Every structure is written in structure tokens, then in C-alpha cells.
Amino acid sequence: MRKSAKRAEPQEYGRGTGVPDPIDVYVGGRIRMRRLYRDMRQEELARKLGLTFQQVQKYESGANRVSASRLWEIAAILEMPIPYFFPPKGREAQAIDGPHDEESIELVRLYYSIADAGMRQQLFDMVKGVATKQGPSRPRRRGA
Numbered sequence: 001m002r003k004s005a006k007r008a009e010p011q012e013y014g015r016g017t018g019v020p021d022p023i024d025v026y027v028g029g030r031i032r033m034r035r036l037y038r039d040m041r042q043e044e045l046a047r048k049l050g051l052t053f054q055q056v057q058k059y060e061s062g063a064n065r066v067s068a069s070r071l072w073e074i075a076a077i078l079e080m081p082i083p084y085f086f087p088p089k090g091r092e093a094q095a096i097d098g099p100h101d102e103e104s105i106e107l108v109r110l111y112y113s114i115a116d117a118g119m120r121q122q123l124f125d126m127v128k129g130v131a132t133k134q135g136p137s138r139p140r141r142r143g144a
Contacts, residue, residue, distance in 0.1 A: 020061070020062035020063055021062070021065075022062075023086070023087070024062040024064075024065050024066070025061070025062030026062075026086070026087050027059075027062070027066055027071070027085045027086065028059050028060040028061055028062040028066070029060070029062075030084060030085045030086075031056075031059060031060055031066070031074055031078070031085065032060040033105065034078045034080055034084070035060075035078060036102070036105045036106075036109070037105060037108060037109050037112075038078060038079075038109075039109055040078075041053075042056045042057060042060075045074070045077065045078075048077050049070070049073055049074065049077070059074075071085060111123065111124075
């Protein structure tokens, strides 16, 4: 008697579907976010990796998976531990994910580029004070 072969369920994403795996998209997004925080262009990261900027684009979009060895290189270049690039489990995921829009990323990058810690603290206190007086509201987008 012949055993019946178990049919595999069709995949919603992953290889052969044309839809990237959500984890690959998340990892790519974290690479992009960290690269932007470092004020690094795709071309510069690509050069340091010995790749074309198009390959970095594919990594960042999740279209191409990042191998473990390549992620090791990227983590070293971007000066982040490897776990940074993976989604945390549970509720802490939203708390540590950070801003994704260009304006927020630039603001954080510029804030940390202020060398004088006292001046940085003054700026922080000023922004906190203004935000507290204004009350909770949805931030307006530029040009809105």
C-alpha cells in the first residue's frame, strides 16, 4: 500500500511567491533606519560591503534576503549588535521600534550629533517643555 503524500499548503510569501517574507522586510527596514541614523548613503554602505547600491536597495526593501555573514558585516559597519535587526517578541516590539519617517530620523540623528552634552540636555528640556504645554496631539506633517 502506498503512503499518500502530504500536500504542502501554498505559501503566502517567501521564495517563488513574489512577496518577500515579513521578517526579511523588517530586517531590511532596520538596516535602512540605522543607515539613515548614521547619515550614510546606500552607495557608501554598498562600497563598504563590496556591492552595488542596487543590492543594498534590495536588502532594505526585503526583496533579497540578507545572509548571516552579510548581516554580520552590515552590523559591524553600522555599529549595531545583530539582535537590533530582528523584531523583538511581545509588547516591547512597539516600544523600541523607533521612528520610521525621514523627518524623525533626521531629527534624532542631528540631536545626537550635538557634541556638547549640556547643550543637548537643554534642547531636550526645551522640546519636552513645549510638548508638555501644547498637550497631546497628533503631530502635523510638513506641508500639511
